Amino acid sequence: MTAMVEISDARKVYDGGFEALKGVSLSIEKGEILALLGPNGAGKTTLISCICGIAVPTGGQIRVGGHDVVRDFRKARSLVGLVPQEVNLEPFEKVWNTVRFTRGVFGRPRDDAHLEDILRRLSLWEKRDAKINELSGGMKRRVLIAKALSHDPEVLFLDEPTAGVDVELRRDMWRIVADLKAAGTTIILTTHYIEEAEAIADRIGVISRGSLMLVEEKDALMTRLGRKELRIELQERLDAVPPQLAEFELSLEEDGRVLVYSYDTGAERTGIGRLMTRMTEADIVLRDVRTRQNSLEDIFVDLVHDTGTDAA
Numbered sequence: 001m002t003a004m005v006e007i008s009d010a011r012k013v014y015d016g017g018f019e020a021l022k023g024v025s026l027s028i029e030k031g032e033i034l035a036l037l038g039p040n041g042a043g044k045t046t047l048i049s050c051i052c053g054i055a056v057p058t059g060g061q062i063r064v065g066g067h068d069v070v071r072d073f074r075k076a077r078s079l080v081g082l083v084p085q086e087v088n089l090e091p092f093e094k095v096w097n098t099v100r101f102t103r104g105v106f107g108r109p110r111d112d113a114h115l116e117d118i119l120r121r122l123s124l125w126e127k128r129d130a131k132i133n134e135l136s137g138g139m140k141r142r143v144l145i146a147k148a149l150s151h152d153p154e155v156l157f158l159d160e161p162t163a164g165v166d167v168e169l170r171r172d173m174w175r176i177v178a179d180l181k182a183a184g185t186t187i188i189l190t191t192h193y194i195e196e197a198e199a200i201a202d203r204i205g206v207i208s209r210g211s212l213m214l215v216e217e218k219d220a221l222m223t224r225l226g227r228k229e230l231r232i233e234l235q236e237r238l239d240a241v242p243p244q245l246a247e248f249e250l251s252l253e254e255d256g257r258v259l260v261y262s263y264d265t266g267a268e269r270t271g272i273g274r275l276m277t278r279m280t281e282a283d284i285v286l287r288d289v290r291t292r293q294n295s296l297e298d299i300f301v302d303l304v305h306d307t308g309t310d311a312a
């Protein structure tokens with residue numbers, strides 16, 4: 001695979017002296033979906049702005065498609081579509097003109113059929129002649145996405161794309177992201193909705209206080225840091241965890257009718273077999289058994305909490 005975005009030791013000190021990025025290195029492959037998670041103020045938007053050439057890094061190097069984002073700004077920028085966090089549209093412009101204008105800015109030849117397709121996929125076609133200031137907040141977000149896609153970017157940045165949007169738009173977005181990925185587009189998104197990262201990302205990066213704390217395949221991360229619960233429903237209720245089972249991490253729930261065993265999914269031995277043997281020896285009869293995997297959210301909260309950073 002080829003690296004589409006290469007970030008090496010990126011640093012950003014704002015004018016007031018605040019160090020928002022403290023040497024971030026990261027390589028993002030073509031066709032990959034990377035979700036950047038982090039508490040408020042962690043530096044996610046700053047990093048995206050540096051990659052898109054909106055903010056100038058004060059140290060390190062960033063390349064998009066092999067082009068340096070500072071020295072080869074135009075080439076690098078033309079490969080990038082950005083859906084910003086804040087709505088920055090011309091209020092009196094019509095939807096159609098807004099999107100067509102953006103395509104032109106990036107030097108792409110006029111292609112009305114292509115723009116029509118984008119607007120239809122975003123349910124904006126009926127609104128093509130409406131002025132921006134006549135649209136709802138959700139519709140404006142859709143226009144931001146249409147603009148970002150108008151010039152066929154190879155890398156798409158979505159900065160908290162679904163903050164405050166309705167379920168329908170969130171679903172549309174996920175569908176569009178899946179289509180773009182299938183077509184080979186590289187996608188980087190920041191989000192506060194961890195279930196969103198869990199649903200669509202290939203890799204997860206966690207930023208905290210200007211540093212990249214972790215970047216890992218989502219599935220591997222969930223296996224490595226994940227815990228599972230085995231919920232054992234009992235034939236007869238127990239008053240306490242029997243002493244024969246003291247060696248296991250067990251708790252009693254639902255008025256003593258459910259025994260919960262929490263175990264590490266990354267461990268070599270889960271201990272389930274031994275637990276079952278000990279239960280049989282102790283004459284405890286099971287009625288039903290279920291498992292529950294903890295979510296990326298549980299993992300993220302633990303991770304950010306463990307390193308003493310701001311609350312998620």
Ligand SMILES: Nc1ncnc2c1ncn2[C@@H]1O[C@H](COP(=O)(O)OP(=O)(O)OP(=O)(O)O)[C@@H](O)[C@H]1O
Nearest residue numbers: 014015018020038039040041042043044045046047
């Ligand atoms: N133009 C600026 N001048 C000075 N400081 C800034 C500027 N822009 C951002 N910062 C600071 O840099 C830090 C990182 O901000 P950034 O917007 O990158 O965080 P974020 O991770 O995107 O946060 P959020 O999740 O709240 O959007 C914050 O402490 C912010 O106050």
